[in-house]
Amino acid sequence: MKRAIFPGSFDPITLGHYDIIQRGISLFDEVIIAIGENAEKSYMFTMEQRMGFIEEAFKDEKRIRVTSYSGLTVDFCKKVHADFILRGLRNPADFEFEKAIAHTNRKLSEIETVFLLTSSGKSYISSSIVRDVIRNGGDYTGLVPDTVRF
Numbered sequence: 001m002k003r004a005i006f007p008g009s010f011d012p013i014t015l016g017h018y019d020i021i022q023r024g025i026s027l028f029d030e031v032i033i034a035i036g037e038n039a040e041k042s043y044m045f046t047m048e049q050r051m052g053f054i055e056e057a058f059k060d061e062k063r064i065r066v067t068s069y070s071g072l073t074v075d076f077c078k079k080v081h082a083d084f085i086l087r088g089l090r091n092p093a094d095f096e097f098e099k100a101i102a103h104t105n106r107k108l109s110e111i112e113t114v115f116l117l118t119s120s121g122k123s124y125i126s127s128s129i130v131r132d133v134i135r136n137g138g139d140y141t142g143l144v145p146d147t148v149r150f
């Protein structure tokens with residue numbers, strides 16, 4: 001079984017994330033959406049809200065699982081028997097950042113990182129932009145799946 005994790009904070013999940021997950025499921029037998037827990041980071045949405053947004057968005061896809069984790073991503077991969085990390089790239093800056101992480105993960109374990117380019121119409125969307133739009137009372141609905149409503 002080809003199992004991949006798609007790690008992130010998903011605060012909140014965006015249409016860019018959704019795009020990568022939808023396309024990733026065609027490559028892998030199972031995709032585990034792994035929401036990282038970082039005690040030093042301040043989140044707009046609780047872990048329960050973030051998990052709920054994602055679970056509802058993919059409720060009809062049996063090959064997608066949503067969970068949380070803490071610690072090193074490679075350790076979590078070992079725990080769930082995932083041989084791949086799935087990551088999305090929006091721009092060259094993402095590539096440089098993600099490349100360094102992928103090389104480190106490969107040095108720490110045998111994990112392979114698979115990069116997918118975000119679809120062109122979604123490459124400008126990031127969780128931080130969505131949070132800024134929400135904080136300032138803007139219409140965020142065209143940036144996130146329909147399940148992200150509050």
